[in-house]
Amino acid sequence: MDRKTMLVTGAAGSIGRAICAELARAGHRVIVADVLEANIPPVVDEVDALGGEGVAQPLDVSDPSAVRDAVAALVSRFGAIDGVANNAGVPHVGSIFDTELADLERVLRTNTMGEFFVMKECARHMAERGYGRIVNTASIAGKGFHESRSSVAYAASKGAIIAMTRSASLELGPLGVAVNAVCPGHVRTELYERLLGERGFEVQGPPARTPFRRAAELSEVASVVAFLLSDVAAIVNGQTWNVDGGIVFD
Numbered sequence: 492m493d494r495k496t497m498l499v500t501g502a503a504g505s506i507g508r509a510i511c512a513e514l515a516r517a518g519h520r521v522i523v524a525d526v527l528e529a530n531i532p533p534v535v536d537e538v539d540a541l542g543g544e545g546v547a548q549p550l551d552v553s554d555p556s557a558v559r560d561a562v563a564a565l566v567s568r569f570g571a572i573d574g575v576a577n578n579a580g581v582p583h584v585g586s587i588f589d590t591e592l593a594d595l596e597r598v599l600r601t602n603t604m605g606e607f608f609v610m611k612e613c614a615r616h617m618a619e620r621g622y623g624r625i626v627n628t629a630s631i632a633g634k635g636f637h638e639s640r641s642s643v644a645y646a647a648s649k650g651a652i653i654a655m656t657r658s659a660s661l662e663l664g665p666l667g668v669a670v671n672a673v674c675p676g677h678v679r680t681e682l683y684e685r686l687l688g689e690r691g692f693e694v695q696g697p698p699a700r701t702p703f704r705r706a707a708e709l710s711e712v713a714s715v716v717a718f719l720l721s722d723v724a725a726i727v728n729g730q731t732w733n734v735d736g737g738i739v740f741d
């Protein structure tokens with residue numbers, strides 16, 4: 492087995508936890524990083540139970556100096572970070588007229604700048620070794636699709652991640668570092684299930700109009716992230732993979 496060190500941000504959330512589980516099943520060391528420190532230990536335990544090695548890492552990705560210090564400490568402790576699932580993010584729903592500067596700043600700070608800070612610090616170390624794989628989490632909301640019309644700040648944050656991924660792949664590729672992104676569509680998170688229970692058809696509606704007539708399972712998003720982090724995907728670079736059952740074509 493080729494045990495690698497993989498950093499997962501937003502690791503205590505729905506998709507992040509599923510990514511940790513997927514990487515643990517492949518036997519990797521998984522750095523479980525999240526701003527909600529109290530939610531980290533169960534994920535670390537799950538990684539260990541699934542055959543990986545879980546490591547707790549409290550981390551606020553929107554704080555550049557915290558990201559720099561954490562990445563430097565992890566590299567000195569484990570020798571390297573081989574792959575990063577740059578997954579931490581916050582949602583936002585609100586029309587243009589209800590979106591204030593503070594909303595934009597909060598969403599862009601965590602989603603776009605947070606992923607930038609993590610990518611930058613990890614890439615610095617990966618480039619020194621000439622090896623690394625980074626998978627950013629964007630969204631099909633960043634590509635524009637009609638169901639995302641009420642979240643201009645979120646769409647902006649995810650569109651910027653797509654642009655950043657493509658640009659970074661050109662700069663980092665020659666240094667041996669691959670950069671890709673996943674663009675999930677509707678995903679069966681706990682929040683989604685709760686809204687489905689509370690609001691029924693209003694939430695069930697959009698996935699019911701997709702080709703498979705359903706939202707993605709968490710494991711279906713996680714397995715694509717794990718694939719893109721693996722050397723099986725060695726030649727894939729600068730791509731933004733839609734994991735949406737066929738809502739967006741590009």
Ligand SMILES: NC(=O)c1ccc[n+]([C@@H]2O[C@H](COP(=O)([O-])OP(=O)(O)OC[C@H]3O[C@@H](n4cnc5c(N)ncnc54)[C@H](O)[C@@H]3O)[C@@H](O)[C@H]2O)c1
Nearest residue numbers: 501503504505506525526551552553578579580630675678
């Ligand atoms: N759920 C969906 O339908 C969906 C669709 C497309 C894209 N996404 C993206 O997938 C990613 C994960 O979403 P999720 O549904 O699992 O959300 P979630 O809220 O369940 O998990 C997000 C995690 O990120 C953590 N986090 C938030 N801010 C952070 C920060 N500053 N530093 C570190 N960690 C932070 C949270 O504590 C949480 O554990 C996000 O980037 C989200 O935008 C989700």
